[in-house]
Amino acid sequence: MVALVAVSLLSTRKLNRRFGGIVAVKDVDFSLEQGEIRGIIGPNGAGKTTFVNLLSGCFASDSGQIVFQGVDITGQPAWKRARLGIAYTFQITSIYPGLTVFENVAIGAQVRIRQSSKSKASPDEKPGLEEIVDNCLRLTGLDRSRTRLAAELAYGHQRLLEIAVNLAVDPVLLILDEPTQGLSVDEIEEFTGLLKCIRSNRTLILIDHNLPFVMNLADRVTVMDQGGILAENDPKGIQRDVRVKTAYLGE
Ligand SMILES: Nc1ncnc2c1ncn2[C@@H]1O[C@H](COP(=O)(O)OP(=O)(O)OP(=O)(O)O)[C@@H](O)[C@H]1O
């Protein structure tokens, strides 16, 4: 029998970020394996969004190191990290309301096509724009809305569109910051199915206050509190952890 070897995708060492007198992220040592779904939970202001902003390059770190696929990306700007395969969906939806659903996703597909034009794969193996967009629309269930303006979509569908745009880029690591915020129970169920579907060839970081949603999907869960990592374990271990119950679950 061949032993499965866990491949490290991303790691941070002693990562720090302050905002004036506020310590938002403090000495964070974190590591992520290829293919896992990692949940990040923690109370408001724990530093979750700041931490993933440091990973995506939206914020620069004050000190510490970030390594992605063996490359030190600590000093790299966000656009370079995106090119390496790190995609971040904002806590606030960030789509183009004046463009159609198809056109929004086509923007992501164009980024992917531009990047793959530099790869050595033969043109026959590279999917075209329409094929990429169609796939992403089918996956997210937005195919029936392809000609509608993004602004006309219900909020839950706008969030799905944002995911579709990101999927079109074909990222290695997809970071979702509070994706279920504002979604109905049915939409969350649909969204859970979508994430189960796309996880086969991707690594996901999932930040959310909806604990059943995170616990259902995540392989491992990292709990942040006051800028640091309070605990890390599989979902069952986290639910049993007394420190987590005290700091976050309020028990
Ligand atoms: N741009 C900023 N300027 C100043 N302070 C900031 C900024 N962004 C975050 N902070 C502060 O850093 C700390 C961590 O905030 P962060 O948004 O990372 O927390 P969070 O865990 O994502 O919280 P939430 O669950 O509410 O989204 C908080 O005290 C916050 O007020």
Ligand SMILES: [Mg+2]
């Ligand atoms: Mg946040």
